[in-house]
Amino acid sequence: MVAPVPEVRLATNANMAGPVVFTGQTPLTPGTPEHDLFTGLTRLGDNTLILGHRVSEWCGHSPILEEDIALANMALDLIGQTQLWLGLAGAVEGAGRTADDLAFLRDGWDFSNILLVERPNGDFGQTLMRQFLFDAWHQPMLKALEGSADARVAEIAAKAGKEVAYHVERSADLVIRLGDGTEESHTRMQRALDALWTYCGEMFIGDAIDARLAAAGIMPAPESLRPGWDALVGEVLAEATLTPPANPYAHTGGKQGKHTEHLGHLLTSMQWLQRAYPGAKW
Amino acid sequence: MYAQMIKTAHSGVHKREDMTEQERAFQDRIDAGEKIEPRDWMPDDYRATLIRQIGQHAHSEVVGQLPEGNWITRAPTLERKAILLAKVQDEAGHGLYLYSAAETLGESRDELVRLLHEGRMKYSSIFNYPTLNWADIGAVGWLVDGAAIVNQVALQRTSYGPYSRAMVRICKEESFHARQGYSAFMAMALGTPEQKRMAQDALNRMWFPCLMMFGPSDKDSVHSEQSMAWKIKVATNDELRQKYVDQTIPQIEYLGLDLPEAGIVWNEARGHYDFDMPDWSEFFNVLKGNGPCNSDRMADRVNAWEDGAWFRDGLMAHARKARARKMAAE
Ligand SMILES: [Fe+2]
Ligand SMILES: [Fe+2]
Numbered sequence: 010m011v012a013p014v015p016e017v018r019l020a021t022n023a024n025m026a027g028p029v030v031f032t033g034q035t036p037l038t039p040g041t042p043e044h045d046l047f048t049g050l051t052r053l054g055d056n057t058l059i060l061g062h063r064v065s066e067w068c069g070h071s072p073i074l075e076e077d078i079a080l081a082n083m084a085l086d087l088i089g090q091t092q093l094w095l096g097l098a099g100a101v102e103g104a105g106r107t108a109d110d111l112a113f114l115r116d117g118w119d120f121s122n123i124l125l126v127e128r129p130n131g132d133f134g135q136t137l138m139r140q141f142l143f144d145a146w147h148q149p150m151l152k153a154l155e156g157s158a159d160a161r162v163a164e165i166a167a168k169a170g171k172e173v174a175y176h177v178e179r180s181a182d183l184v185i186r187l188g189d190g191t192e193e194s195h196t197r198m199q200r201a202l203d204a205l206w207t208y209c210g211e212m213f214i215g216d217a218i219d220a221r222l223a224a225a226g227i228m229p230a231p232e233s234l235r236p237g238w239d240a241l242v243g244e245v246l247a248e249a250t251l252t253p254p255a256n257p258y259a260h261t262g263g264k265q266g267k268h269t270e271h272l273g274h275l276l277t278s279m280q281w282l283q284r285a286y287p288g289a290k291w
Numbered sequence: 292m293y294a295q296m297i298k299t300a301h302s303g304v305h306k307r308e309d310m311t312e313q314e315r316a317f318q319d320r321i322d323a324g325e326k327i328e329p330r331d332w333m334p335d336d337y338r339a340t341l342i343r344q345i346g347q348h349a350h351s352e353v354v355g356q357l358p359e360g361n362w363i364t365r366a367p368t369l370e371r372k373a374i375l376l377a378k379v380q381d382e383a384g385h386g387l388y389l390y391s392a393a394e395t396l397g398e399s400r401d402e403l404v405r406l407l408h409e410g411r412m413k414y415s416s417i418f419n420y421p422t423l424n425w426a427d428i429g430a431v432g433w434l435v436d437g438a439a440i441v442n443q444v445a446l447q448r449t450s451y452g453p454y455s456r457a458m459v460r461i462c463k464e465e466s467f468h469a470r471q472g473y474s475a476f477m478a479m480a481l482g483t484p485e486q487k488r489m490a491q492d493a494l495n496r497m498w499f500p501c502l503m504m505f506g507p508s509d510k511d512s513v514h515s516e517q518s519m520a521w522k523i524k525v526a527t528n529d530e531l532r533q534k535y536v537d538q539t540i541p542q543i544e545y546l547g548l549d550l551p552e553a554g555i556v557w558n559e560a561r562g563h564y565d566f567d568m569p570d571w572s573e574f575f576n577v578l579k580g581n582g583p584c585n586s587d588r589m590a591d592r593v594n595a596w597e598d599g600a601w602f603r604d605g606l607m608a609h610a611r612k613a614r615a616r617k618m619a620a621e
Contacts, residue, residue, distance in 0.1 A: 058369075065363045065376060069356035070591060072599020074383055074390075077356065081380035088373050109368045133602050186609040187602065194605025282367035282425055289483045291367040291425070 032114040036104050042225070046159070047101050048121060049222045051111065052264055054094030055122035057169075058112055059272070060143060061087030062279055063130055072133055079179065083140070086172040093165045113283035117272045124263040125208040127272045131201065134187060134194070138201035141184045142242065144177035146212045149237045150229065158226035181245045188249025195250065202246070203254050210259020213238070293351035293415045293439055294344040295506045296578065297518065304516045321522050326452035329395040337521050341451055342396050343412070344523060346403045349389035350414040352382045354588050358422045359431055367425060374471055375428060381464045388460065392453040408593050416574060419582030420500045426479040426489035430497050432472015434539070438504045440465045441535045450522035473542065480546040491548050498551035499569035505532040507571055536564050 037044040065084040071077045095108035106114075125143060130136045151173055154166030187194040215223070215231040223230035246253055262268065282291070307315065314334055320327065327333055356379050363379065366372035390400040406412040417435055422428060443465060446458045479490040506528040509515060518524035536555075543550060554567030576582065 062364065065372070068360035068363050068376070068379055069353075069383075070360075070595040072595065072602040074353065074387055076599075076602075077383045078380055078387075081376050081383070085373055085376050085380070088369055088376070092369050092373075109370075112369055113367070133599060187605045189612065190605030190607075190609040191601065193601045194608070197601060278364050281365055286483065286485055289367075289486055291371055291478060291482075 031104075031106075032116065034119055035102055037102055042221075043101055043103070045218050045221050045225075046227065047098050048218050049228050050094050050098035050101060050162075052121045052123075054091050054098055054108070054111070055120050056126050056143075056147075057087040057094065058091040059120070059122045059275065060126040060140075061085075061091060062275060063126065063128075064136070064140070066130055067133075067136065076133075083176055083179075086169075086176070090165070090169045090172070093169070097161055097165065109283075113280045117268050117276055118266040120268065120272060120276075121264050121266060122272075123208070123211045124260050124269055125205065125211065127263070127269060127275060128205060128208060129271055131204070132197060134197040135201040135204060137180060137183050137187070138198060139205055140176070141180035141245070142205055142209050144173060144180050145238050145241045145245075146209075146234060148173045148177045149234050153229035153234070157228065162227060177241075181241075184245055184251075185249045188246070188251045198249065199251050202251055206254040207256055207258045207260050209238075210257070211261045211263060214259060214261055216264065293442070293504075294347040295413070295415060295504070297340060297344045297347065297523075304520050318520070321450045321520075325450075326455060327450050328452045336517070337523070338396050340518060340521070340523055341454065342393055342398045342403075344518075345389055345393045345396070345454055346398065346406070347413055347415075349386050349393060349403065350407045350412060351418065352386035352389060354414040354418045354592060355382050355435075357588055357591055358418055358420070358584070359428060361422050362425060362428050365425070366428075371428075371475065374475070378432065378468050378471065381468065385461050385464070388457045392451075392457045395453045404596065408589070408596060410580070410589070413578065414588075415504060416577045416582065417500050417504050418588060419577050419584045420497070421584050423496070424489040424493060426476060426486070426493035427497070429472050429474075429476030429479060429490075430493040432468045433476050433542070434472075434494075434497050434501045435504070436465045436468040436472060437539065438501050438535050440469060441531050441538075442505070445526045445531065448522070448525050477546060480548055487548075490546070494543065494548055495551045499573075502532060502536070502566075502569045503571075503574045503577075505529075505535065507574070508568070511571075533563055536566050540564050 035044065035047055037047055061084045064080050064087065067077070067080050069077060071080055091112065092108045095111045099106040099108060099111055125139060128135075128139055130139075148170070151166045151170040155163050155170060157163040157166065184198060188198045189195070213231045213235040219228070219231050222228040223233075243253065282289075305314065305318075307318070310318065313332060317327075317332065317334060317337075327337075359375060359379050359382075363372065363375055366375050390403065393403060394400065403412065407414070417438075422431065440462060443458050443462050447455055447462065449455045449458065476490060476493075479486045479493075481487075482490075509527040509529045515524060515527065519527075540550070540555060552567050554565065556565050558565045577585065580586070
């Protein structure tokens with residue numbers, strides 16, 4: 010059931026600006042299949058949007074020119090995937106919102122990315138470790154989504170999966186080389202792992218929406234991805250001579266819109282132009 | 292340009308009668324339009340001048356990531372963000388090709404980077420100006436890459452083979468950047484009144500710094516003659532600047548913006564636009580380190596390099612360990 014779309018305000022700042030898109034919560038009714046699918050899609054698209062944004066923050070500042078190029082590549086892939094996931098989310102919502110509207114005109118509480126991807130970049134080691142821990146989940150997630158009962162989801166997953174297969178290969182390789190590099194690189198990678206570890210559990214904790222999406226064969230149950238992740242991460246960390254932290258705690262809330270303080274600052278810069286000049290075409 | 296005020300080892304041109312036989316043969320090859328390749332004999336000054344020029348060009352590509360990177364996190368749409376990221380990535384790639392071209396002359400990338408960080412090598416003055424509003428990003432692609440193209444198209448004919456070939460490859464991408472920049476700028480110039488104001492502001496601020504990219508007037512450019520004789524440089528600063536102005540003014544008019552300065556007038560007799568020169572004292576101040584962004588740009592690059600030392604060392608150490616393990620297993 011689709012609730013009526015909130016009234017659209019008209020831009021007042023400029024006669025050449027178009028109508029301003031609503032920025033509130035989705036008008037879809039919680040508990041409906043459309044709302045579930047919309048939520049599942051924004052979870053995917055918000056992860057790639059926020060992580061892509063974080064990675065792009067390195068532009069021109071990475072340790073070596075080749076890494077500037079590699080990070081730009083990864084950010085480009087993630088932003089491209091965002092356009093697909095959020096584009097489909099907007100279509101499923103049926104309220105006229107585009108991928109850009111969803112990216113630039115929602116506030117933090119309507120973002121549903123996991124907390125891991127909004128963690129600040131830290132040093133280059135923390136950025137790489139965050140990438141690996143995410144990629145090790147992202148790739149099997151996409152693999153599972155390729156078999157989705159929703160053909161649109163399967164199609165996006167197939168395309169994104171090819172890119173992400175390369176991401177995980179690269180990030181795992183770098184974690185191994187830096188973990189087993191110098192004493193300093195080892196220390197930094199271990200510190201990064203320790204700092205991020207409690208943000209990994211959220212990837213595998215499902216809620217009622219996840220359960221219904223899994224029952225409908227649209228998306229895998231988050232819990233089902235845990236064994237594969239544990240195996241890959243265990244293997245890579247062992248080769249990297251890094252020790253998985255013992256703390257089993259998992260910070261959660263991102264998927265339900267309860268974020269860390271960091272997200273608001275990220276959105277502040279990311280959304281600034283769209284917010285400051287509503288309705289302008291760029 | 293991306294390489295400005297490149298000093299040859301001494302001023303004035305070698306006279307033919309003062310040349311050794313080897314130098315004469317070298318000059319004859321250049322005059323005949325042959326390309327000089329890495330293994331060929333070349334005068335020390337030719338090599339040194341090229342290293343400085345290619346190195347400065349490479350540094351410009353790398354430092355040039357920063358003013359554009361300044362807007363990546365604030366790009367207003369996903370598509371604009373992707374286009375900008377891809378462009379900045381291309382610039383980093385240009386830096387790589389050019390460092391490789393310099394390596395064919397026996398100068399390592401690490402050494403060139405060290406000289407840059409010690410302030411003993413420069414990058415183009417243009418990157419010491421800030422990007423202050425979103426229209427600047429379109430303007431950089433259109434006006435800055437546009438200026439680079441004018442110079443680099445000419446440099447495709449340069450005498451040193453690897454440099455010439457790098458220019459051919461780079462020019463294709465730069466032309467694409469300039470077209471994308473113009474279209475991003477057009478969206479601003481034809482947009483809301485605020486967007487149009489941003490566009491005009493970007494154009495006005497960037498105009499003279501773009502003209503400076505070509506370097507001072509030929510009559511004041513003491514090092515050009517030998518570089519021209521060696522075809523390290525293939526057109527004069529003033530020729531290139533005129534070409535740039537002539538191609539750019541109609542593009543500004545098409546957008547319906549005001550011209551950036553009052554001295555721009557079509558001169559029917561010359562068949563070119565007249566225009567005012569930039570304030571060269573500002574240019575020399577920027578070269579001395581007093582531009583609006585010099586210290587920020589250098590701090591960014593030096594910090595990135597120093598903060599990344601552990602990463603580079605870590606990878607090297609791993610490679611050594613892996614080699615040792617492989618040898619032990621054999
Ligand atoms: Fe370039
Ligand atoms: Fe370019």
